[in-house]
Amino acid sequence: MFDTALTANDLIFLAKGAGMTILVTIISVAIGTVLGILFGVVRVQLGAALAAPLTFVLDIFRSIPLLIQLVLANAFAGMVLKLQMSGLTVACMVLSLYTAAYCAEIVRGGIDAVPATTRRAARSLGMSWGQDMRYIVMPLATRVALPSWIGLALGVMKDSALVYVVQVTELLKSTQILITRLQEPMFLLLLCGAFYFIISLPLARFGGYLEKRWSND
Amino acid sequence: MFDYTFQWKQAMAKLPQMLDGAVVTMEVAVLSMVIGILLAVVLTLLRLSGSRPLAAIATTWVEIARNTPALFQIYMAHFGVASFGIHFSPFVSLLIGITFNNAGYLAENFRGALKAIPETQTRAGRSLGMSQLQAFRYIILPQMLRIAFLPMTNQMVWAILMTSLGVTVGMNTDLYGVTQDLNALTFRTFELFAIAAVIFYVITKIITLGARLLAARLFRY
Amino acid sequence: DKLDDIISSGTLRCAVVLDFPPMGMRDDSNTPIGFDVDYCNDLAAALGVEAEIVETPFPERIPALMSGRVDVGVASTSDTLERAKTVGFSVPYFAFEMAVTSNDEAGITSFEDMKGHTVGAVAGTYEAIALQAQVEAWGEGSFRPYQTQADVFLALSQGQLDATVSTSTVAQANVQSGNFDGISVVGKAPFDTDYVALFAKRDEYGLLNYLNLFVNQQVRTGRYAELYETWVGGELPDLTVGGVYR
Amino acid sequence: MIEIQNVRKSFGQMEVLKGIDLTVAKGEVLTVIGGSGSGKSTLLTCINGLEPIDSGKILVDGTEVHAKSTNLNKLRQKIGIVFQQWNAFPHLTVLENVTLAPRKVLGMSKGEAEAIAEKQLRHVGLGDKLKTFPTRLSGGQQQRMAIARALAMSPDYMLFDEVTSALDPQLVGEVLETLKMLAEEGMTMICVTHEMAFARDVSNRVAYFHKGVMAEIGAPDQIFGAPQEEVTRQFLASVR
Amino acid sequence: MIEIQNVRKSFGQMEVLKGIDLTVAKGEVLTVIGGSGSGKSTLLTCINGLEPIDSGKILVDGTEVHAKSTNLNKLRQKIGIVFQQWNAFPHLTVLENVTLAPRKVLGMSKGEAEAIAEKQLRHVGLGDKLKTFPTRLSGGQQQRMAIARALAMSPDYMLFDEVTSALDPQLVGEVLETLKMLAEEGMTMICVTHEMAFARDVSNRVAYFHKGVMAEIGAPDQIFGAPQEEVTRQFLASVR
Ligand SMILES: Nc1ncnc2c1ncn2[C@@H]1O[C@H](COP(=O)(O)OP(=O)(O)OP(=O)(O)O)[C@@H](O)[C@H]1O
Ligand SMILES: Nc1ncnc2c1ncn2[C@@H]1O[C@H](COP(=O)(O)OP(=O)(O)OP(=O)(O)O)[C@@H](O)[C@H]1O
Ligand SMILES: [Mg+2]
């Protein structure tokens, strides 16, 4: 099993795929988080009834397979809107909204976890809504939300394995390409799994650590 | 801009085939949940067993399930293990992949739920003369399942969504597989997948709603 | 129109399937090569632009075109009437015979032997559609579509599939590659010759017209024969059909 | 001066304040007593505009609190309020808790704000806890910190809502001492409390609330010694 | 008869029971009092084998509790125990709480178990709560349910560990009444409690625990009226 036809060239090829996985993840998580915070705050601010349309739309992203979202977005952008978008653009757009949908829930949970009395105290000191948000709610909500957010970011990285359908060659796809040439499925798959594992595990552990630390005070 | 002509009629004619696919999707999801829950209970017990090797096996399972893509797990269940001459049909491969994933995530949820149940509950059971297993079965487990019910519902929804990954291991009888086959024949990509999306959405809504009703019935306390 | 767009943009983006040797594959440095890759390069050269190879799995060829990710498909695409409702095809630029490849342990020596076995092909291809229909007609055995040609041969060599139907060129290339142990080409599949064509958006008449002429020129100039000799070898398939106007 | 004129307020169907009239003069200490749910807390949160009112008027130094044109953030700077539940900002040290509003709302420099904060914290007896996080403080210390935090904005009025009722008995004394000190320094205060001894000793007037109505108001001697209303008598009997 | 012979028990470094000798006769009511952390709860959980001991012996009707050969599940059927809190199984109705062990441990039929459960629940005054979930019960009712649950196993001994100390004052009485009733019926009981009046009125003997040692044991009159030990005197003075 350890004598492999894998060359340095192939490793670079795999690394490129890994780079693509990371790139897609970083872009999507960054945009998705900004949108998610926006949506989450809007939801809390409007209340359940007024925010119902937004809730509905975000819920759709959590109720349809990502694969279908990608295929549909791709088909819609190209066939219906006739936009010339690269696969990477479509992948990042879909994944960003997908991230935002989950992130909005996390943000909402975080904000809800800040006791109303603490916010009242801030407002009664003369702080504006924005100052209350900035100096009181955000730091406190972050403690509640960060561990789940780390979980979400890792989830997005793993889900980014599906963007192959819009012709983005990320880590798993690169692995499949090499399997085609080298015919060493088990070895290559283990290599690929190890890579995901190596990025995920420390971050996941860090999230667990934060959760433990912050839940104590 | 919208000079694309939608052909809904042609696509809608395929609805019966797609609904058949939805049934298969449900089969995979439900089976993977039932087996996944049982395995998760076992994994949880192993992690509590105090035996280091057993706990290590369980922990490895959980960590791999949670830290690699579901697609990877399914691909591995089909092409990976076949390197050792073990062959599973697409249906079974998909089922194994999703079940592996479910069990890992659920075991983690169960562990969290267990932490929330006071130690005195076991004590109360034991002091009534129950064995360790009886105390777990009749006192801890029901409470654990209640606390983990919402995460379990979410996992069920994910299981449904994950069935779409079956195409990578040659599955073509589930909803996604059927849709993809139809797409290959007609190339009405947008219409077909839009219908599939609606079906998926409806299924997940029925499940979350059903779970809510079930919870109201099961957990009257 | 599209033709102008391509020329003015300076790049021609071709959808090519890269796990379909010898039509499309990767060399040791994972660079795309193959008949289709060269064909695309020729077309780009004729247009006076740069070629860009966009890898597309079989099921994603047409969606890639429809979504504007590529300008033309040079992807060994069968010109079926059903598909022509959605995209525009050129005249055929290649023709495939269908061959049966089997795992040596399955004991299959002909197309008919496949009856009752687990067989497979690449989802969304001409041969997959035909084979699935045949399996249903036989009423026994089962059919599995995989996403890529590579997965099909991987499954075949692992023994997950007993046999597959694929284009004979692909079958030969894969068997000769030495990557797959224990499989061999055992016969022809009695399917019609699979004519494959270039494709573009169906309302891009200018571009489609250009493609037709280009295919014609490739044959006339002998470039077709030359590419065939490089990548496939053997008897050159006839791209014309007797007894009817095209 | 705080003027409350015929204020009414409902939550949904339930009318919680049924026409309250009340004036608190500069330098006065008013104690509000009354049963649970009688609307005492609601009145306080209406005074600094945290809750809207349905009708009537509240004027603070002549500014109408609930007028559209009123800048509430500005108004609240002169009305300090401390609540029953400790509402320390748990992510900030004691010093940061107190300096936050002066810096961000009043725009003070860090140095300026810290000087004031230290003064106020020493004032309430927390001079040695500046770098501590509130979770490490006892309940009584947290309440005193909340008082210092409000005082750091140099308010003209202070509202206290049962600041001792969530505390262990042995911690109540230290907080009441702080309130007494403030009263002696001439701060205008409205204190909702269940501590009758405090009400008697410290306040200029005592108001008794009953089911959303101010049933009786008067000097402590009068309310405790010779209540006019039957409901007041009953309430006092029940808490004694 | 429960015989405790020179029992020692440590948690890690800390010795919690430092050689306890004690015998409780059939029909006797023993009350155990003592400061927090003196080892009272630990002793009870050792008696029914929930905790192992380090040395010494505990015999229940002649059976050595911590012997390897002892079937603890069987032994525990004759020793009922009720804890300070978290006793109720929240996912089961009151009736199911009580029938669970008779059915699963004793193998009774559902009907049989329910008959017994209903009798015991009526006995403790919960005859009208059979279908209720414990979360809907007051703390006092929950404790009485826990007592009925233990009684449904027809135990020969009952151990009570501060069963009233997590209750609101007005609920304490009803639970103590239930204990008293049991005592009058002749149940052998060990009650750890802080309720001195109960200890005095109901028990045959009172044991005072101090830092893991049984400092004094005797009739209630003696312990409360003329304690021999200085530590007992101090303790009693502090709780009065
Ligand atoms: N935000 C709210 N929404 C709905 N009802 C409320 C709200 N705040 C208070 N109430 C109700 O208004 C009534 C008066 O409440 P308030 O807090 O003013 O009473 P209180 O006199 O301060 O009582 P306590 O002594 O218990 O603090 C109560 O019945 C309470 O339930
Ligand atoms: N499971 C345990 N692990 C470690 N230490 C323990 C454990 N249980 C009890 N202890 C310690 O043993 C000592 C005796 O505890 P125990 O609960 O028996 O005291 P107690 O007399 O019942 O006190 P209280 O009146 O507070 O209930 C305490 O110091 C306690 O912290
Ligand atoms: Mg109040």
Ligand SMILES: [Mg+2]
């Ligand atoms: Mg105790």
